[in-house]
Amino acid sequence: MITIRRAVESDCPRLLELIKELALYEKAPEEVTVTLEHFTKSGFGDQPVWWAFVAEENGVVQGFALYYIRYSTWKGQRMYLEDILVTESMRGKGLGKLLFDRLIEEAKEKGLNGIVWQVLEWNEPAINFYKKYNASFDPEWVNCSISV
Secondary structure, eight states: EEEEEOOGGGGHHHHHHHHHHHHHTTTHHHHHOOOOOHHHHHHHHHSOOOOOEEEEETTEEEEEEEEEEETTTTTEEEEEEEEEEGGGGGGTSSSHHHHHHHHHHHHHTOOOOOOEEEEEEHHHHHHHHHHTTTEOHHHHHHHHEOOO
């Protein structure tokens, strides 16, 4: 059974493992330089700057979506989806959709007017996933957004 829930501090080691998996997929494993201590403090310290949801199957975190709030002078407060990942062995089982739908719900609950993110232009599986949400795409890095 799949459960989507808010990340808690004890999830941080697993989240960092998944972040490294994502970096490997994006062909930049050496770019992950954040320490577990800094990552944990940034999400669960006195002034958290990120929040996340996890997809859990049988007690094991198999995916996550990590976001923060950004401010657009044109649009106001928006959710910025920093990373969404479902571990390779669990792809195609609907975890990504469950996570993304939960992000949309969260944005609505917080009164945000949209979600923005980036996707690498060669990442066709991700691009096709976002197209299902009628996301708008810009050339190159492919900046994406949806209204909620």
